[in-house]
Amino acid sequence: MTSAQSVPFAARLRAKMGAWAQALAPLPHGYAFAALDLDQGISFELRGADGPLWIEADLAPGPGFARTRSLRLCHQPHALTARQRQVVDVAVQRFQALDDGDWPTAGAEEPAVRHVRADRVLVTGPNLPTDYAINPYVGCTIGCAFCNARFRAEDVRRLDGRPHRPWGAWIDAKVDAAEVLAREVASARPGSVCFSPVITDPYVPIEAKLGITRGCLQVLAAARFSAAVLTRSAWVRRDFDVLRQMPAAAVGVSLPTEDEEWLQAMEPRGATLAERLAVLDDARARGLRTFAVVQPAYPRDPAALAALLAARVDAVRVDGLYEVDRVGHLFLGVALADPPAVEAEFARLGVPTDLAEVLHHRS
Template sequence: MSPPRQPLPHRGRGAVSSPHARFEPLAREGFDDGWDIAEEAPPLATDVAMEAARSIISRNDSPDIGFDRSINPYRGCEHGCVYCFARPTHAYLGLSPGLDFETKLFAKPNAAELLTRELSAPGYVPQAIALGANTDPYQPIERRLRITREVLEVLSKSGHPVGIVTKGAMVTRDLDLLGPMGRAGTAKVAVSVTTLDPVLARRMEPRASAPRKRLEAIRALSEAGVPVLVLAAPLIPGINDHELEAILEAAHAAGAREAGYVVLRLPHELKEIVRDWLVEYYPGKAERVFAILREMRGGRDYDAAFGTRLTGTGPYATLTARRFETALRRLGMARRGGLRLRTDLFVPPVRGAPGQLSLF
């Protein structure tokens, strides 16, 4: 049986396939009956469902992550970054980590209310909250729903520290909040710049802000007094890894003073999604990319071991680390995590109606 003819990619979407969600009992597989003709796939609309979340601060104890709590206003991400490590989480919803992840989204409209409740709980001890650790808080639907904005308002009023990770230039919309917080030492922003090539960016992360816009956002944030770090993430061998130094130089020129990098991670269904994408756009490089990744992961497509899962091991990983450190020294930039946010300004928010005083 010959392999099925794949339709051309959906315009404006990152994944070119929708692999079976690993927890579902049924799977479908296409086959070529000789009649199918590859043609442009129809546009896919974005479907947003409102989720009545029961809590909003997620906790983690991962030793290689610089925070122990995070907030994700959305599940799924319309940016459509083909490499996104969060894609496999959609399988927990019975949805495909492929196209479903970027078209079937879930929003948490009660996020600010829940955050107020959790920050005002007796015994709460403030530590920096990562906003957007799993999916981007400034993806396109934020323009309409403004959930991230509402969360920031709660954090700003209570003096709670926050670190934001985003590819969305929309972050500059909230400079009225982030500027004072940044100058007070309670906010910092990490802007992910994966490539400076607009053609590659459009293929790899179709609905994220263009590279030029992200650099402009770094400049605007920095000029407003917000500490900014740049993330060259992920580095994909043979696709964008050669841009590491150029990304750091451009971000430094725009005002970023910290930097980090992550090598492509391929947990669960992401292996298939990235492979399909490579075969579609860079068929001559697909096997080479996976060969280098396996060399960095002890012969496997992915190794989730703490400490090495972000950077890998072996000769390629060592060379990448040396390139990164050399560039940092030349530019005078600090490694990610060099700036600690203040926690001493935190004042628990008052629950209840606006203007209502607390009984205690």
């Protein structure tokens, strides 16, 4: 799917960060710049003999690992070898020398939905539960107020000179994603792909019209990749036919609570509790593996939530609230749970709390 009216995604920021990437050569110990990703903030991927590294940049306050004039810098993985530390130190010094504090100012108003052209679709990243990840969209109109990904997405908008819009009120649709992906899988090793790590939901409402996620799944199925899709929407059912064509596939729902009132208060444009449970039931009936992500965990009764999911999922992941200083105030009147206590309820019912066996499959 393409559009004659599509525009490059974050063109001004990509040009500036591209210059930063070029300045990384050479790096110590045979490391080299591999890729620049702007979907989930600014991320430079470096590759070398000691394993991949990512240097991430954002506008958040605080020291991070280091700071340039404008940006906080962090690295992944957090634990570095001595040689990796030397690589990161050199990269930081070069970024500090390049940051002149001159960033584009906010431009004219733009549509809430932009059709954008993708630079790359099949990506790798730190802490992925799969071999690869795909974001068919950037931004999320489900708009969960507690979303920790929103801040880096908003940083990219600001640093690219785009006007501010509230989280949940904008989305960039990668209308050529399936075409780009078809070229990428021709030379990539088949493996597992998650949709979508944090920055969007693969079944945002506009997916019903654009079909970008479905197009990407069709490309992956033809190339014998497997996929794991995580959603807060019931629209995923439409694509069960494609998922069943893959060597392995898993369907997951985000379900942080069993309390419908709390769920609708925190995720008003997400599917209802009953709809999310029905997604899992339907997926299992069609022979697909299933999982749930309980994050941020705020069940009114952890045992009741575990009982609802135990017979419906092959595994769960439980985690807490991120960016507490920024979004913790939203949970007044809603009790955040202790993740280990919630995990214990699932373990008592024999539900694994490690998604690796469910999500990771290499052809």
